[in-house]
Amino acid sequence: MALRHAVLAALLDGERSGYQLAKVFDVGMANFWHALPQQLYAELAKLERDGLVAGREVVQETRPNKRLFTVTDEGAAELRRFAVTPSKPSFIRDDLLVKVAAADSVPAAELIEQLVERAAVATAKIELFDGLLRTMRGDRDEADFLATGARIGPYLTCLRGRSFEADHRDWCERTAEVLRARRNAGAR
Amino acid sequence: MALRHAVLAALLDGERSGYQLAKVFDVGMANFWHALPQQLYAELAKLERDGLVAGREVVQETRPNKRLFTVTDEGAAELRRFAVTPSKPSFIRDDLLVKVAAADSVPAAELIEQLVERAAVATAKIELFDGLLRTMRGDRDEADFLATGARIGPYLTCLRGRSFEADHRDWCERTAEVLRARRNAGAR
DNA sequence: TCTGAACAGTCAGAAAATTGACTATAGTGG
DNA sequence: CCACTATAGTCAATTTTCTGACTGTTCAGA
Numbered sequence: 499m500a501l502r503h504a505v506l507a508a509l510l511d512g513e514r515s516g517y518q519l520a521k522v523f524d525v526g527m528a529n530f531w532h533a534l535p536q537q538l539y540a541e542l543a544k545l546e547r548d549g550l551v552a553g554r555e556v557v558q559e560t561r562p563n564k565r566l567f568t569v570t571d572e573g574a575a576e577l578r579r580f581a582v583t584p585s586k587p588s589f590i591r592d593d594l595l596v597k598v599a600a601a602d603s604v605p606a607a608e609l610i611e612q613l614v615e616r617a618a619v620a621t622a623k624i625e626l627f628d629g630l631l632r633t634m635r636g637d638r639d640e641a642d643f644l645a646t647g648a649r650i651g652p653y654l655t656c657l658r659g660r661s662f663e664a665d666h667r668d669w670c671e672r673t674a675e676v677l678r679a680r681r682n683a684g685a686r
Numbered sequence: 687m688a689l690r691h692a693v694l695a696a697l698l699d700g701e702r703s704g705y706q707l708a709k710v711f712d713v714g715m716a717n718f719w720h721a722l723p724q725q726l727y728a729e730l731a732k733l734e735r736d737g738l739v740a741g742r743e744v745v746q747e748t749r750p751n752k753r754l755f756t757v758t759d760e761g762a763a764e765l766r767r768f769a770v771t772p773s774k775p776s777f778i779r780d781d782l783l784v785k786v787a788a789a790d791s792v793p794a795a796e797l798i799e800q801l802v803e804r805a806a807v808a809t810a811k812i813e814l815f816d817g818l819l820r821t822m823r824g825d826r827d828e829a830d831f832l833a834t835g836a837r838i839g840p841y842l843t844c845l846r847g848r849s850f851e852a853d854h855r856d857w858c859e860r861t862a863e864v865l866r867a868r869r870n871a872g873a874r
Numbered sequence: 875t876c877t878g879a880a881c882a883g884t885c886a887g888a889a890a891a892t893t894g895a896c897t898a899t900a901g902t903g904g
Numbered sequence: 905c906c907a908c909t910a911t912a913g914t915c916a917a918t919t920t921t922c923t924g925a926c927t928g929t930t931c932a933g934a
Contacts, residue, residue: 500781501890507788517912530783537891539913562899562912574791581792585781585800587807590850593688593773595718598846600695601839603762604769612773619775644864645871651789654864658783658857665853666776669846676832676842683833689920705882725921727883750882750929 502550503580504531505541506573509551511649513566516542526630526652529659542567550576598673606681613674620667627660690738691768692719693729694761697739699837701754704730714818714840717847730755738764786861794869801862808855815848 508514508522519542520535533541545551550573553565569577594616597609634653635643644650696702696710707730708723721729733739738761741753757765782804785797822841823831832838 499889500784503781504784504787507784510788510791515912517910520912527787528777530778530780530787532777532779534892535913536893536915558911560900561910564912577788578792581785581788582796584803585785587804587811588778588780588782588854589716589720590718590776590846591720591779592718592776593691594776595843595846596688596692596695597769597773599692599715599718599839599843600698600765600769601842602837603698603839604766608770615772616775645867649790650864650868651787651791654789654861655783655787658778658786658854658861661853661857662778662850665849666846669849673842673846676838679833680838687919703882705880708882722922723883724885724923746881748930749880752882 500580501531501533501537501541502545503577504533505538505545506550506569506577507651509567509569509573510577511652513554513568515556515564515566517564519567525626526656526659529627529662530655545573549573594670601677606677610674610677610681613670613677617667617670617674620663620670623663624660624667627656627663630656631660688768689719689721689725689729690733691765692721693726693733694738694757694765695839697755697757697761698765699840701742701756703752703754705752713814714844714847717815717850718843733761737761789865794865798862798865798869801858801865805855805858805862808851808858811851812848812855815844815851818844819848 504523504527505519508519508527514522516535516539519538520533523531523533523538542551542553546553546567550570551567552570553567555563555565557563594612597604597612601609631640631653634649634656635647638647643653647653692711692715693707696707696715702710704723704727707726708721711719711721711726730739730741734741734755738758739755740758741755743751743753745751782800785792785800789797819828819841822844823835826835831841835841
């Protein structure tokens with residue numbers, strides 16, 4: 499029951515089509531919620547049926563027609579209800595961590611490779627987020643924007659995503675280093 | 687298809703019952719994979735059917751009987767296969783982040799409260815992890831243990847868990863501070 | 875002596891997420 | 905002209921995860 503709230507939150511920035519949402523849920527939103535297009539279209543249909551969002555058909559000449567969705571008052575109320583209910587703590591759930599947990603019984607070379615690769619992905623994400631953050635705050639500095647800016651929600655979650663990626667990258671690098679050192683020591 | 691590998695990894699430390707696994711998946715393992723007892727019993731049954739783990743009935747006088755599971759050679763091979771396949775990057779998926787994303791449209795007081803609460807939970811987890819880490823490395827220091835210790839896999843993932851929680855706690859505190867400052871500025 | 879926690883597990887059902895198709899049109903690069 | 909990408913979606917099936925209830929025993933503490 500939380501994808502629906504994530505969709506509502508994503509629509510707060512303004513009218514969006516399912517297709518646009520699919521992209522948002524693949525980059526910015528993707529820090530804390532990821533969803534495939536199919537899920538989003540299905541969820542939008544349910545949200546519309548429940549009156550939490552309103553769809554508006556836009557006929558296009560040069561592109562396929564699309565439907566733009568907005569949060570209704572009911573949708574906003576639902577979001578407020580959701581915001582005040584306690585949420586259970588999160589965890590990571592990452593295949594790579596499972597592999598590292600089994601590090602003593604699996605070949606080190608591939609594991610090191612994956613850790614290095616993952617660190618690179620994290621670095622790329624950090625750059626992406628830095629770009630998003632810059633765009634969101636415009637020409638102001640962060641402290642000023644956070645103090646007086648409008649719509650700081652996405653900015654705050656993006657900061658969390660950035661920090662998560664930086665942390666992840668550091669861990670990947672340190673872990674790869676540990677495994678390399680052991681492999682070299684063992685090979686001697 | 688990754689709970690099964692998480693279970694295999696958890697069984698590397700030695701024979702365990704479903705009940706014991708359920709506890710492992712609620713604390714140590716819980717950093718990167720969480721599962722309820724029902725899931726674990728079901729998964730163990732499947733793993734046994736597929737010959738990846740072997741169960742052994744232990745008759746107890748004073749306690750209910752139990753079944754202890756070990757990873758078979760086939761299971762170890764499966765784990766190695768899993769370890770060398772690429773894994774998709776992880777993301778957070780946290781209700782609280784969804785709420786913060788909607789921060790501009792939901793009541794601040796409750797959100798701040800939840801952030802503070804979450805920071806406290808994170809602090810408690812950090813202490814738990816620190817205890818686990820101390821236990822795992824015994825009287826050695828970390829660098830020495832990581833260089834020469836046996837079974838460092840769980841230690842490395844626990845470090846990731848610790849780091850994740852520390853990062854999360856910091857973000858919660860900073861975010862709460864930002865929201866408080868805005869609320870006070872707005873109230874003036 | 876009663877209560878509650880710890881031990882050890884099982885069953886059924888619902889909800890959520892993933893996988894893998896498939897339909898169209900328009901524009902761009904080679 | 906061909907291949908490819910981007911736009912804008914839909915459908916079906918399966919897999920995975922979560923929710924909630926249920927059955928027993930033993931031991932420690934009030």
